[in-house]
Amino acid sequence: MANRIQAIRGVSDILPERSPAWRELEQVLIDVLDSYGYQEIRLPIMEKTEVFARAIGEHTDIVSKEMYSFADRNDDSITLRPEGTAGCVRAGLQHGLFHNQTQRLWYLGPMFRHERPQKGRYRQFHQIGVEAYGMAGPDIDAELILLCQRLWRQLGLDGLQLELNSLGSTESRAAYREVLVDYFGQHRDQLDDDSRRRLEHNPLRILDSKNPDMQALIADAPALADHLDDESRAHFAGLCELLTAAGIDYVINPRLVRGLDYYNHTVFEWTTDQLGAQATVCAGGRYDRLIEQVGGPPTPAIGFAIGLERLLELLGLDPGPRQPHVYIVTGEGAAARALQLADQLRDALPGLRVMSHCGGGSLKSQFKRADRNGALLALILADDELASDRVTVKPLRGQGEQHSVAQAAAADTVKELLAAAALPETDSTPQ
Numbered sequence: 001m002a003n004r005i006q007a008i009r010g011v012s013d014i015l016p017e018r019s020p021a022w023r024e025l026e027q028v029l030i031d032v033l034d035s036y037g038y039q040e041i042r043l044p045i046m047e048k049t050e051v052f053a054r055a056i057g058e059h060t061d062i063v064s065k066e067m068y069s070f071a072d073r074n075d076d077s078i079t080l081r082p083e084g085t086a087g088c089v090r091a092g093l094q095h096g097l098f099h100n101q102t103q104r105l106w107y108l109g110p111m112f113r114h115e116r117p118q119k120g121r122y123r124q125f126h127q128i129g130v131e132a133y134g135m136a137g138p139d140i141d142a143e144l145i146l147l148c149q150r151l152w153r154q155l156g157l158d159g160l161q162l163e164l165n166s167l168g169s170t171e172s173r174a175a176y177r178e179v180l181v182d183y184f185g186q187h188r189d190q191l192d193d194d195s196r197r198r199l200e201h202n203p204l205r206i207l208d209s210k211n212p213d214m215q216a217l218i219a220d221a222p223a224l225a226d227h228l229d230d231e232s233r234a235h236f237a238g239l240c241e242l243l244t245a246a247g248i249d250y251v252i253n254p255r256l257v258r259g260l261d262y263y264n265h266t267v268f269e270w271t272t273d274q275l276g277a278q279a280t281v282c283a284g285g286r287y288d289r290l291i292e293q294v295g296g297p298p299t300p301a302i303g304f305a306i307g308l309e310r311l312l313e314l315l316g317l318d319p320g321p322r323q324p325h326v327y328i329v330t331g332e333g334a335a336a337r338a339l340q341l342a343d344q345l346r347d348a349l350p351g352l353r354v355m356s357h358c359g360g361g362s363l364k365s366q367f368k369r370a371d372r373n374g375a376l377l378a379l380i381l382a383d384d385e386l387a388s389d390r391v392t393v394k395p396l397r398g399q400g401e402q403h404s405v406a407q408a409a410a411a412d413t414v415k416e417l418l419a420a421a422a423l424p425e426t427d428s429t430p431q
């Protein structure tokens with residue numbers, strides 16, 4: 001037998017039995033974002049490679065080794081988006097969204113990174129990203145964190161921990177960088193290969209190393225907090241005050257530096273102890289200098305992204321498939337009337353899911369199909385029914401006896417039977 005083609009490693013199909021869970025999760029997220037006045041922006045999945053290279057930084061993990069980049073037929077370098085912020089900034093600049101105005105935006109969709117696939121880490125994964133532009137104070141930082149907190153609450157999640165840090169202004173971050181290069185440079189012999197590479201281009205990331213042999217060295221490194229300038233300190237203290245006033249618990253993690261070059265001031269992550277190594281569900285921070293750096297007006301900015309696969313794993317949402325309420329069993333020659341009756345029911349009962357049998361076969365095999373699809377009622381249209389303008393109603397889940405009604409009364413009968421049946425909550429009864 002020929003080898004069957006498989007999906008790319010780390011790239012998943014979301015099958016019909018899981019898609020209701022995704023939809024339910026997305027709806028909760030969107031409703032919360034709506035309630036804060038955030039607006040959706042739909043961004044392209046591919047961009048010119050420079051969009052990411054310039055914004056995220058050449059020496060980050062993402063740009064240096066994780067991007068799906070290719071030359072298109074014109075030999076332009078194109079990249080499948082590894083994250084949403086860079087494209088959002090590109091779009092905002094292109095359409096003048098940053099001129100003398102504030103923006104509160106969100107987007108949702110697949111991202112692509114060439115990483116080693118494992119639980120919670122995939123090559124195509126989904127993020128919902130939230131970005132706020134034009135607001136410099138810690139109040140918007142706090143708003144985003146409160147928004148996250150509300151999301152967790154709406155989803156019934158507790159036990160997520162908020163970790164916070166400040167990277168300081170670009171100036172204090174640069175000054176700290178020097179101090180750090182100096183310190184790690186003096187202990188070059190204790191650095192692993194990764195860290196030696198980072199020392200040159202991205203020394204803050206050494207603090208982020210997971211290598212146990214490096215932990216003692218890292219623990220003794222000069223702390224960023226001791227190198228913040230007054231403005232940076234005031235911003236961070238302001239945020240901490242707002243969070244405390246809102247009753248939000250947080251932990252200050254001085255080693256939280258985040259992988260992307262563009263962050264300054266506030267950075268944060270929401271983590272869990274229930275997902276093993278892939279513990280971060282949501283991550284973000286401020287990036288006040290990015291827009292200017294890629295050629296736009298100076299625009300304060302902050303955002304975060306949630307990894308939806310990790311969130312779903314944590315939630316274990318299982319609303320089950322969306323089974324039809326009604327399955328129309330169709331005798332020979334009844335196809336036209338069956339399609340009509342199905343539409344008549346959909347018109348009369350918004351929200352009703354009606355499947356009409358296609359593909360012929362015996363009535364018995366059609367009942368089997370109805371049952372396998374999880375339908376609650378079968379409506380039968382065969383010779384007798386066609387001749388008498390009636391339809392036979394057969395409850396499939398113990399809602400009474402089979403009986404016959406006039407076709408014109410079918411919608412009323414369906415409505416009554418469904419109202420009487422105790423339907424699961426996720427499977428809303430049509431109004």
Ligand code: ATP
Pocket residue numbers: 083113115120121122123124125126127258259278280281282283284305306307308309310
């Ligand atoms: P990590 O340290 O886990 O690689 P990151 O810093 O690269 O994370 P971000 O770019 O901040 O991650 O992305 C935000 C969120 O998106 C992460 O917290 C995570 O929930 C999710 N995420 C990132 N990369 C992946 C991936 N390859 N597969 C699944 N989810 C991911």
Ligand code: MG
Pocket residue numbers: 061259
């Ligand atoms: Mg990563």
